[in-house]
Structures are given as C-alpha cells and as structure tokens.
Amino acid sequence: MIGRLIAGGLRSRNWLGDWRTKRSLSGFRQFLPWRKSPGRDSDTTTGPLSRIAPRPSTDGDIESARKRRNDWTDLLKRLAPGSIGQKVNILSGKNPTRSEFLRIRSQPSEVADVRHAVRDISIEMGFNEEEVSQIALAVGESLANVIQHSYQGACDKPIDIRLEVDHQDSSAILRVVIRDFGKQVDPACIQGRPLEEVRPGGLGVHIIRTIMDETIYERADGGGMRLTMVKKVTPVTRKMNES
Amino acid sequence: MSVIIKEVDRRDYGTIVRLTGEIDLHHSPDFHQALVTECARNPAKLIIEMSDVQYIDSSGVGSLVEIYRRVKKGGNRMILVAPGPRVAGVLEITKLDQFFTIASTEDEAFQL
Numbered sequence: 001m002i003g004r005l006i007a008g009g010l011r012s013r014n015w016l017g018d019w020r021t022k023r024s025l026s027g028f029r030q031f032l033p034w035r036k037s038p039g040r041d042s043d044t045t046t047g048p049l050s051r052i053a054p055r056p057s058t059d060g061d062i063e064s065a066r067k068r069r070n071d072w073t074d075l076l077k078r079l080a081p082g083s084i085g086q087k088v089n090i091l092s093g094k095n096p097t098r099s100e101f102l103r104i105r106s107q108p109s110e111v112a113d114v115r116h117a118v119r120d121i122s123i124e125m126g127f128n129e130e131e132v133s134q135i136a137l138a139v140g141e142s143l144a145n146v147i148q149h150s151y152q153g154a155c156d157k158p159i160d161i162r163l164e165v166d167h168q169d170s171s172a173i174l175r176v177v178i179r180d181f182g183k184q185v186d187p188a189c190i191q192g193r194p195l196e197e198v199r200p201g202g203l204g205v206h207i208i209r210t211i212m213d214e215t216i217y218e219r220a221d222g223g224g225m226r227l228t229m230v231k232k233v234t235p236v237t238r239k240m241n242e243s
Numbered sequence: 244m245s246v247i248i249k250e251v252d253r254r255d256y257g258t259i260v261r262l263t264g265e266i267d268l269h270h271s272p273d274f275h276q277a278l279v280t281e282c283a284r285n286p287a288k289l290i291i292e293m294s295d296v297q298y299i300d301s302s303g304v305g306s307l308v309e310i311y312r313r314v315k316k317g318g319n320r321m322i323l324v325a326p327g328p329r330v331a332g333v334l335e336i337t338k339l340d341q342f343f344t345i346a347s348t349e350d351e352a353f354q355l
Contacts, residue, residue: 108269115267115298133298133329140300144268195338200305203337207301210336 098165106147106157106180114161115140118176125165125172126233135174135231138211141204142178142227150182150225157181172233181224187217247274249295251281257288259349263295266303275306282313289314290352294325299333311343320344322352 104110119136127135143159151157162177192206209215214230247270252259258281266274281289289310293299307323314321322344326334334340346352 108267111269112265112267130328130332133332136298137300137329137333140267140298144300144302147268198308198339198342200309203301203304207333207336 097167100163102161102163104159104161105155106151106159107155108144108147111140111143111147114143118163121163121165122174122231125174127174127231131231131233134211135176138208138229138231139176139178141207142176142229145204146178146180146182146225150180152182174231174233176229177226178229179220179224179226181220181222184219184223184225187219187225190217248277251277253284253286257290257353258284258286259290259292261292261295265298266296266306267298267300268302271300271302271306274303275309278306278310279313282310282317285317285319287319288353289319289321290324290346290349291321292324292349293330294327296327296330299330301333301337304333304337304339307343308339320355322346322355324349324352 102114104114115136118139119132122132122135143161146159147153147155158181160177160179162175162179164173164175164177166173166175190205192204192209193202195203195206208227208229211231212229213232214228216228218226218228220226247262247264247266248260249263250259250261252261260278260281262274264270278289278291291307311321324346325348326345331340334343334345344355346355
C-alpha cells in the first residue's frame, strides 16, 4: 500500500521508507495547528492530519512521525468491523468516532498536504483506489473554492478542517467538514454549472457533489461558510479490497 | 522547466508537452503559462502527454479548456495522450472526455 507521510516539512512517498525533504511548513506556526475536538474523547494530536503540523526537521521527528503513522494505522485496524468492544476500549467513550482537527492558511501550496493526508485516511478506511482518488479530489476542490471564492485569493486566511471516521458495524463513514471565515452566501446559490457550457471554471462544486454521498453548505455561526461532506465505505467495497 | 512540465519536444509537425506531478490550484498558473507559451509558437498539433500526471483538479482542467480554445482559434489541434485513471476520472466526471480528443499514444496522436 502506497501512502504519503508528512511531518515537520518532511514527506515520504512510502511510509516504510524513501524519506525526502519537501519544504518547511513554518507557515502553520502562526496558527494554532491542533485543538482538542469538543465533545470527543479521542486525542487529536495523532493521526495523518497531525503530521502536517510544524515540527523541526530532525531525525528524531522522522521517527516520531513514523510512530504516529503506525499508531493511526493500528488504531484503524483495531476499529475494523466486528471489533465493537475494542472500539469502546480504545476511545473510552460511547461514540466510536475518530475526530481530527486542523487549521491551515488559505495558501494553494498547503492544499496538497491535506489532500495527501485525506488520501491516507481513505485508504486505511477501506475505500477502493478510485474512491480514494475521488475523495482527495473533492477535498482539494473544496479547499480551492474557499481560497478562490470565500477569500478571493488571499493566502493568509484561516481554514478549519475537521475529519471524522465513524465506524458502524460493517460500514464506515468519512466525514470532512471545512469551515472558512470569509463572506457568507446563500447555500442555495452554491450550485455546479451545466456541463454543456464548456468553459474554464465553475466545475468544483459539480465535482464535489458528484463524488460525495452528502454535501451540505451552511452559513457558519460567527461568520463564514461550513461545508460538510460525507462518504460511506460500503461493505462491498471493503470486501473487494480485502480479497 | 516547472515541476509540471517535464519536457517540451518541438518537432516539425507538432509539439509534445510531457507533464508530470499534480496539477492543482498551486501549480495551475505556471502550467497554464507554459502551455500559452507553446501555443504562441503555433504548432499544427499540440500534444499533451499526461501518463505521469497523478492528480488534476478543476483549475488544471480549466487551463486545458482555455488552451484548447486558443489552439482551435489558431486553426490547430490539441490532443491529450494517455491520461491515467485519476485524470481520466476527472475528465469523465466533468464530461470533458467527450470534448477533448484523447489518444492512447503519442504516435497515435500524430496520426489523428
């Protein structure tokens, strides 16, 4: 399984090796990169999205990032269908949901990191290869829309990303919530354009709505917009991937 | 040469632009500008080889549409070659697979 691992400005093509320096992610430092998810029992300082948080580029951090990756992998394995008891033990709560939170800046260069992390999580959840690519695309389009439309290209505005993995019996649900603090618009006006009009632009919303099972745009309390996207792993998909 | 434009192969009968990497909002401006530069040379065929493209979003697809129009306006042709499954999936979702001319190989593109 090919995955990407990001930590402290380092990224791996394959999380078992091939480390290479990519770039500094020092831009994240001016924000609070990680916060405890309200009402959740899970520790939000681990998991794929946490690997985007800024850390010095040292060998020690490579190792700790590798360990965090393994922790996340192990957790998802233990949360596999049929292990309900373990779910409760691991999360010490009633809701077997893994929740992660990240705040990034509205820089196009940061979108790829989030996209890769979402891809990793989707792979671990059991989505097939096509679905993994599509989910990463939907998340990438959502963030691009925030940058282009909500913030009109400004690169220093905050974007909050919440990512939840919810296991339910034989299926699992990936929920991605993207919140901005830009201008509010009527959610009913957020529509994809007719594809018969072949021209650049305006395809993002169509792509998102086509890929995801649920897509909800809302005005967020305190300003800005909130987009909630849901994709469900079907038992059929899981079975195909396991075989 | 940008990360996205791997190689530009200018021949008498057309230009092949070989791409690599992920074409997203971050890279699209450079990608678009590089293709605009090639369009300005007015090749009879602009062949865009995409087998090594791992990701393309609506900004990248939008650039392709805009370049297609430029090429067509000049009376020339633009052909996409060997888009991988991820790129093909995006073209399918946006129904642009019915809009662009797509070839399996560079040789096939030259014969079209």
